Amino acid sequence: MRLDDPKLKKIEPPRLSLADRFFLPQVAAGLLVTGKHILDVLIKDTAITVQYPEVQHVPSPVYRGVHRLNKDEEGRPKCVACMLCATACPAHCIDIVGATAPESWPDREKYPESFVIDELRCIYCGMCEEACPVEAIELTGLYDLTGLSREEMIFDKTKLLSVFDVTRDAEPMKFTTPPPAGTGPTQALESPVS
Numbered sequence: 001m002r003l004d005d006p007k008l009k010k011i012e013p014p015r016l017s018l019a020d021r022f023f024l025p026q027v028a029a030g031l032l033v034t035g036k037h038i039l040d041v042l043i044k045d046t047a048i049t050v051q052y053p054e055v056q057h058v059p060s061p062v063y064r065g066v067h068r069l070n071k072d073e074e075g076r077p078k079c080v081a082c083m084l085c086a087t088a089c090p091a092h093c094i095d096i097v098g099a100t101a102p103e104s105w106p107d108r109e110k111y112p113e114s115f116v117i118d119e120l121r122c123i124y125c126g127m128c129e130e131a132c133p134v135e136a137i138e139l140t141g142l143y144d145l146t147g148l149s150r151e152e153m154i155f156d157k158t159k160l161l162s163v164f165d166v167t168r169d170a171e172p173m174k175f176t177t178p179p180p181a182g183t184g185p186t187q188a189l190e191s192p193v194s
């Protein structure tokens with residue numbers, strides 16, 4: 001299209017007032033919203049933040065955090081090394097090596113000799129939990145596990161089983177108030193999980 005085409009419609013940019021040039025209406029609107037929230041917190045106590053870590057945050061019952069490998073009544077991993085979770089995982093962060101179950105375990109053919117999840121690669125979608133036919137893998141409410149290296153965030157079988165040990169009674173889905181100070185999952189995890 002040519003610039004002198006008569007069909008071309010020229011639009012003049014709007015003239016900004018001094019207030020518009022300094023974004024004063026937008027700043028005032030933002031301050032109004034902030035002021036409303038301050039008044040709501042002061043008058044109606046609607047604060048949704050907590051003084052973490054002094055006050056423990058209680059995640060939603062459907063929150064998906066760090067995984068755990070569940071144990072059965074005899075303390076054995078429930079996992080039967082069927083690989084369904086690894087197959088379903090869209091992030092390809094589960095690595096399992098299955099082995100023939102010991103003869104003293106007549107209820108299954110295989111067990112996971114090695115079970116590793118890369119918690120940094122995981123997208124916490126919950127597909128592994130959905131896929132597992134024996135409820136051996138679950139996502140817990142733990143949200144604040146950290147590590148100083150990638151290696152620390154690659155959880156092996158021992159680590160995943162230790163997450164079960166410290167979360168079996170402290171699952172967010174099982175309580176609606178914060179766990180007592182010093183007994184939350186994170187504190188308990190500091191020793192078994194590096």
Ligand code: SF4
Pocket residue numbers: 085088089090091092093094117121122123124125126127128129
């Ligand atoms: S939560 Fe999703 S991404 Fe993470 S291990 Fe399970 S299936 Fe894979």
Ligand code: SF4
Pocket residue numbers: 078079080081082083084085086096131132133134135136137
């Ligand atoms: S955790 Fe469940 S789905 Fe994954 S290998 Fe074990 S039994 Fe199969």
